[in-house]
Amino acid sequence: MQEVPAENYMPDQIQHAANPFYKGYFKSEELLGMGFKSVGENVKIAKNCTLVGLDKISLGNNIQIDENVFIAANSGPLSIGDYVHIGGGCHLNCAGGITLSDFSGLSQGVRIYSVTDDYTGFSLTNATVPKKFKNVKIASVFLGKHVLIGSGCVILPGVQIGIGSSVGALSLVNISLKEWGVYIGVPAKRIKARSQKLLELEQTLLLEAKMSKEYSLTTL
Numbered sequence: 001m002q003e004v005p006a007e008n009y010m011p012d013q014i015q016h017a018a019n020p021f022y023k024g025y026f027k028s029e030e031l032l033g034m035g036f037k038s039v040g041e042n043v044k045i046a047k048n049c050t051l052v053g054l055d056k057i058s059l060g061n062n063i064q065i066d067e068n069v070f071i072a073a074n075s076g077p078l079s080i081g082d083y084v085h086i087g088g089g090c091h092l093n094c095a096g097g098i099t100l101s102d103f104s105g106l107s108q109g110v111r112i113y114s115v116t117d118d119y120t121g122f123s124l125t126n127a128t129v130p131k132k133f134k135n136v137k138i139a140s141v142f143l144g145k146h147v148l149i150g151s152g153c154v155i156l157p158g159v160q161i162g163i164g165s166s167v168g169a170l171s172l173v174n175i176s177l178k179e180w181g182v183y184i185g186v187p188a189k190r191i192k193a194r195s196q197k198l199l200e201l202e203q204t205l206l207l208e209a210k211m212s213k214e215y216s217l218t219t220l
């Protein structure tokens, strides 16, 4: 193995441009012409994501969607608020509608289903079978403000997660969760309250963002 000498290290931006594995992100300016329902400011979507049903996807401000995310919104809407992060490898099936509120986040590999097959055996299943032979459950999924979902979680149709709750890695969320709790497990259960300190930080962040926007307008 040959080590790269330290003097050959390149700054991140040049390194990314020279790296064939790194596809980079589409930014708001490019996304605006792609047919989304709405696109806010400072939105970044990794170029190797797959998004279907762009006309049903609303994007707020300050959003980052990382590599290899799959979003199927062709038969249902997806609404993403402000300051939302979707980690790499997430899967969102939006047939029944999915809402990710402001400051919510999905860690890597989270799967959210707003539609699912019937697993009881009383109907046929899977995507190749005509609808009349199936008994799919379709119900919207709602994540409140500041909800944080840990790596590898699965969220099933009809789940509403109250403001400020977090869910530990590898959990299964099959029923709605109340606000300001930390939940873990299969199925997810509340283990303790989650601090509301982050609400003060939200106020500071929003104030600073507003001031810096006003400053940049006055210096135009």
Ligand SMILES: CC(C)(COP(=O)(O)OP(=O)(O)OC[C@H]1O[C@@H](n2cnc3c(N)ncnc32)[C@H](O)[C@@H]1OP(=O)(O)O)[C@@H](O)C(=O)NCCC(=O)NCCS
Pocket: 107, 108, 149, 150, 151, 167, 168, 169, 170, 171, 182, 183, 184, 185, 191
């Ligand atoms: C849920 C979580 C936040 C709890 O962290 P914490 O508040 O520090 O709590 P602790 O580590 O003390 O865990 C409390 C108990 O829950 C268990 N536990 C923690 N996380 C768990 C999880 N994801 N699933 C099942 N049990 C879990 C611990 O083993 C411990 O059990 P014990 O009381 O029998 O010893 C954390 O474990 C977690 O899952 N974080 C998600 C991290 C992640 O996905 N990051 C991705 C990048 S952002």
